[in-house]
Amino acid sequence: MSFVQVRDLWQAYGDRSILERVNVDVAEGEFISIVGASGCGKSTFLRMLLAEERPTRGSIRIDGGEPALEPNRERGVVFQKYSVFPHLTVRDNLIAGQSFGTRWGALFGGAKAAARANADDMLAKIGLNHVADQYPASLSGGMQQRLAIAQALIAKPRVLLLDEPFGALDPGTRVQMHEFLQALRDETGMTVFMVTHDLEEGFKLGDRVLVFDKPRWDPHDPGAYGATITYDFDARDGGIPFQHLNPPTTKDITDAL
């Protein structure tokens, strides 16, 4: 059984259909890139994965669990902006990733020291230890997004959702961020969904690239039909297909006979 299971998902706002009949299965550890025209419902899909919104029809299950009713610790998220807390220092943002789940949202004594050490490890890893005591507003866009990703990861979600996380960054910073994200992902083996409007980025980072588009179109009523997944590309090995067909083993052949 697949790790993330999306079944017959529909979403409509009033009588405007945004998504229809979205079905997809994702294995644990896969990196899914989501591309599509602006306004076609990519963020809407991500919001439903996040359980910030509930679908009009259909369901999303993670690891066979019940569909979630609200965002929870299973799903980490990074948005294009506003993903870190402006009133907390860089280090405290990472501590928040560990303390917000407690009764008072704060840690004390040994747990606090451990969270701090944990945060400092993470800061060293993401190259932000020199700005640990600064506030996010004084960081560059790329540093803020690195912090946001680290903050999401430090809470150990099962699925990481990224909505155009590098959309506001300049091209050079983007390339750095790609390397950063790939390294983190190789290390954690996290299941990732990333919305991007940059096809190249989608293919570079993703194992699969899902394309959202409207299969049906009513010229008299553009809101009548929603978008769905029209292509599901294998993007491993630079997009060259058939690299992972397993040759049959002797056992397979004897079993077949």
Place this chain on the structure above:
Amino acid sequence: MRLINKTPARAGAVFLAALPFIVIAIAYAIGSDIRLSANPQDKLLPAPSTIWDTAVRLFTEPDKRTRDILLWKDTWASLIRLGVGVAVSAVISLTLGMVIGLLPYARAGLSGFVAVLSMVPPLALLPILFIVFGLGELSKIVLIVIGITPFMTRDLAQRVLDIPREQIVKAQTLGASSGVIALRVALPQILPRLISNIRLSLGSAWLFLIAAEAVASNVGLGYRIFLVRRYLAMDVILTYVMWITLLAFVIDWALRRLSRRAFPWMEAGL
């Protein structure tokens, strides 16, 4: 060069800032001089020197009967009323504002009510307050609270709603409960706004305080002004007015400093 692009140098800016005060002072001195030379007994515009003498007397000489220096007694009484009134308003508006801003059920039930409440003219309620709470301290404090709380509540609720949705969602994905979101995400970001709200509301708070003291009191800055009005003691009134202005200015300045000190993250991006 366009007028909008012309900026004064530092010395020029200081001079321009002082100019209105100098103009007013000179205009007053001239007006006072004209009236006093026509009628030395004139009380409407006492000479600046008279005001100065009166001020020195008010600040230093105790009352013959009670041996208290009345001005300090008045100041103390008024500041206590003002402080308690503003503090109570701050606590109520902060709590209500957060509840309305964060909880859709509370918003549905309360936001309309608070909007209507903020339209009630507080001074029109003063007689009712005197009847209900008596002529003591309570009615004056309640007037301040009623006068400024609805506005502050509305503004704080709006500020909570203005916190980007992304932050609230992010906190939930980190496992935060409603309480933790209120305490660790909304509250710290709303506190600077509370302080600027208090600064904005202090003007109204003084107005309500002086009005209440004028109507029924036996001590307080507003009480004294309206008392000596009967004797046309303009020198006393002017001293009190300038004293109140100075107090208001110092309080405002202190709050602004507090805000800068306490919330360094507000200026991190500048």
